[in-house]
Amino acid sequence: MKKEHDGLTFQRGDAVAIAAVVTAALVMIALLLIPSGGNGRVIARIYQDGEVIRELRLEENTEITVEGAYRNTISVRDGKIAFTHSDCPGEDCVHSGWISAPGRSAVCLPNRVEIRLEGEADTDDVDAVVQ
């Protein structure tokens, strides 16, 4: 006569179930720990009149021009981005310098152009700047 299972004996099915739970837990913990934006990946979105007109990756050196009321040159160099030339009066956009951290932005007000760096912010990154 087959011995009645008393519920305490360890069976193969139990092992599978435990493995399943542990695996599920590990996967979920991993999902929580990995930053959703990916590490250090910053995208520069170029806005003109509030609309995204270009997206640039800071990993690739490049140079673009944006036409509007004025003409801006935007350059990406060594993981940083800046307005490098502009025919707007005062050239405040060029003087504002190079940026690289997520959350930072540079603007050319007369041309209504904004470079905005988007990506997962670090606790050390600034949320705003007084100048």
Place this chain on the structure above:
Amino acid sequence: MRRKLTLAVLFLIMTLLLCTGCQAREKKRYQASYLTLFDTVTTILGYEEDQDIFSAEAARIHDQMEAYDHLYDIYHEYPDLVNLCTVNRHPGETFTVDQRIIDLLKLAREADEFSGHRTNAMFGAVLRIWHEVREEGIEDPESARLPELSELEAAAGHTGFEYLEMDEAARTVRLTDPEASLDVGALAKGYAVQKVCETLPEGYLLSVGGNVVATGPKPDGSAWTVGVQDPDAAGEAYIHKLSISRGSVVTSGDYQRRYTVDGVQYHHIIDPETLFPGTKWRAVTVIAQDSGLADALSTSLFLMDQEEGQRLLDQTGSEAMWIGKDGTQAFSPGYKAYIKP
């Protein structure tokens, strides 16, 4: 028994799923910016449950800021609106104005008093001369010029709140001198951001051309990080970073809104003593609970000795950092507590 185990496993998986569900409902960080308000950049940072809620809030902030911008604009008039430009263009005439204009002018009158006329919204007669030569000089750097001292001195005779008649109950204002005019540039932005922030939930950070206001901490309880720009460097160069949960930070500096004449740079903060740009400091950064106050204080302190400035800070419970012409830094007693380690 087997069924019991299966149930237990299912229960565990459900619990785990629920936990990730909590994570998904957490507020996320969103950002919006506008380049059409107060002739500067407005950036809104906020934590909301989804993009739609944030976008609606950002649009509401924009509309409120735009209303303030139009009311306080001294350079343009708008259809069907009596604003400060209207008042300036028609001295002698009495205008019924929006309550928001009365409220700003009340703050302006207080600021004029507590600052010993350093932040003087009735200084328009002098400031409009500087504004004009600066605009011309930026547009055409070759022919940039300085205003004549005699012209400035003549205009200085038409400044001061004695030339502004204001009836708070009737909501009317009138300039009593044909040469007098209002210029609220030293506090209008800061005041407007303050009023708008008072309508916002916690977890928002607004920056309007460097007038920064935090409405309360981030959802995880942490403070916002505000970088203080190094005046001698462009880009991401900060003197230090400030930790601000609630309240306002603003900087007045000799490198803002400037133009160049014969190789010398002239900025926009005009000292009523000399009628020329202030030369005491490179920059002053003020931390205050109220952004309208912070704006007025930073201009005032920029034109004062440290001792006199400190008395103003004491009166208002505010803090400041002064950067001298040689780059040396001075601090009010409580300022360093805000510096991020």
